Amino acid sequence: MLFTPAIIALFAGSLITSGLLVAAAGYGVQILRHWDLESGSELQLKLERQTYLVSTLVAYAFAFELLSLFLFIYTADNLHTFFVGAMCAAGSLNANPWGYPVIIFRMVNFLLAGLWLIVNYTDNKGYDYPLIRMKYALLLVIAPLIVAETVVQAKYFFGLEPEVITSCCGALFSSQGASVAADIIAFRQGPLELVFGVTMVLLLGLGVFVYRTGRGGYFFAAAAFLAFLVSMASFISFISIYIYELPTHHCPFCVLQREYFFIGYPYFLTLLGGAITGLGVGLLHPYRETRSLKGILPGIQQRLILFSLIFFVSFTAMAVLQIIFSNLTM
Secondary structure (H helix, E strand, O other), rough: OOOOOHHHHHHHHHHHEEEEEEEEHHHHHHHHHHOOOOOOOOOHHHHHHHHHHHHHHHHHHHHHHHHHHHHHHHHHHHHHHHOOOOOOHHHHHOOOOOHHHHHHHHHHHHHHHHHHHHHHHHHHHOOOOOOOHHHHHHHHHHHHHHHHHHHHHHHHHHOOOOOEEEEHHHHOOOOOOOOOOHHHHHOOHHHHHHHHHHHHHHHHHHHHHHHHHHHHHHHHHHHHHHHHHHHHHHHHHHHHHHOOOOOOOOOHHHHOOOOOOOOOHHHHHHHHHHHHHHHHHHHHHHHOHHHHHHHOOHHHHHHHHHHHHHHHHHHHHHHHHHHHOOOOOO
């Protein structure tokens, strides 16, 4: 295992987060089984007293989960100097079988943690805890995934050996490989550019419609998730090559380095932010008729739509400007 301050911070933070969420999940089971706001029982009063504290602690835990994704990526990138053949985080994550599973777990949990924070914020706006059951049901789904992430991350860190020879990103992200990334890279650039443009235009149009009418929240959420997937594929396929100004360099990790002014962070932050806020619109949509949220929820959904569109439009603008001003001509 390699010991660095960042690894120790990630490992300790993940352990604390997992422990806190497991304890909160136990409380969530009590909520799902016994919560009854009309009851004056001692148990109900106890649950009401505890719920604010538990929700606050979980919110801080999920805030750490959001920040730690970028700390993990930054750490993985810095580790590449320890491995022969690695030039960025792509090689570091390939140093043992657990690296890429960690990044997948972290991205999934990033989205779920963001959605939980949206639900928690909305629930706190209602005077009768209108989303409390859904909030803790969602927590019961997320907690095991966070624990699994912690275990897989520990296996990754404990399994790192400096003498290991790993692959560079040029080999990992090439059309000759046998992976999803290789299939994306091998896909013709022109059709994918068209799909990317059409997806963003449809998302923008649908967002304006839902913002004005309040109808179609589920469709907007689905469109936002589709835009997230298409944008990720587009970044690997054709956006990245204009950043590197090399038609064969498709790595999504080198853009996180100083050489490229850390431009990858705003790209990925806008994508993840757009996906979370877009999905949040659909997640809250079933509760528009809830009595305590009727005057609140439409405004929250409108803000989520606005933020989602801002994030995706920002991503698109950065990509288009990069293509226009790049020295690479395709």
